[in-house]
Amino acid sequence: MARDIVIWPNKVLTTETKPVTDFGPELEKLLEEMLESLKEADGIGIAANQVGVSLRCAWVGREDGTFFEIINPEVLDKSGPVTLEEGCLSVPDQFEKTPRSHKVKVKYQDRKGEWQELEAEGRLAHVLQHEIDHLDGHVFVERLSNLKRSLILEKMKKLQKALKRQGKE
Numbered sequence: 001m002a003r004d005i006v007i008w009p010n011k012v013l014t015t016e017t018k019p020v021t022d023f024g025p026e027l028e029k030l031l032e033e034m035l036e037s038l039k040e041a042d043g044i045g046i047a048a049n050q051v052g053v054s055l056r057c058a059w060v061g062r063e064d065g066t067f068f069e070i071i072n073p074e075v076l077d078k079s080g081p082v083t084l085e086e087g088c089l090s091v092p093d094q095f096e097k098t099p100r101s102h103k104v105k106v107k108y109q110d111r112k113g114e115w116q117e118l119e120a121e122g123r124l125a126h127v128l129q130h131e132i133d134h135l136d137g138h139v140f141v142e143r144l145s146n147l148k149r150s151l152i153l154e155k156m157k158k159l160q161k162a163l164k165r166q167g168k169e
């Protein structure tokens with residue numbers, strides 16, 4: 001079953017997630033539920049803390065529309081500063097130009113616990129940076145100017161209140 005997506009600035013989104021140590025059926029189940037939430041929301045990536053679970057795993061979307069999981073990821077290298085339009089399932093309907101790197105080299109474990117290394121650029125590099133930021137306890141809004149950040153914060157607080165009234169939070 002898909003899990004509800006948590007709205008920023010919920011604490012689980014601003015707290016660094018814990019490393020995954022148990023590569024068993026519970027992790028498989030969590031990943032499946034995250035993928036359902038991701039597809040339901042029509043997103044290109046999702047981190048476990050976006051469904052309220054503080055664990056270091058996420059799904060990343062490739063340009064061909066398929067997804068792969070990254071567990072305990074680390075950025076090894078990045079280069080080529082760029083500014084790209086960015087949005088987030090936890091910050092609905094807000095899109096802002098955000099500073100990122102064009103290329104990124106990462107290592108991560110797959111669901112079997114095997115270490116993988118990946119060099120990516122363009123959109124894939126962008127999604128990787130966004131999801132790894134989530135796992136470190138950061139959302140893209142924190143990379144914007146103070147003014148933009150406070151405007152979005154106000155909107156998200158209103159949204160949270162509205163959701164609460166509908167009994168969804």
Ligand SMILES: [Zn+2]
Pocket residue numbers: 087088089090130134
């Ligand atoms: Zn996000």
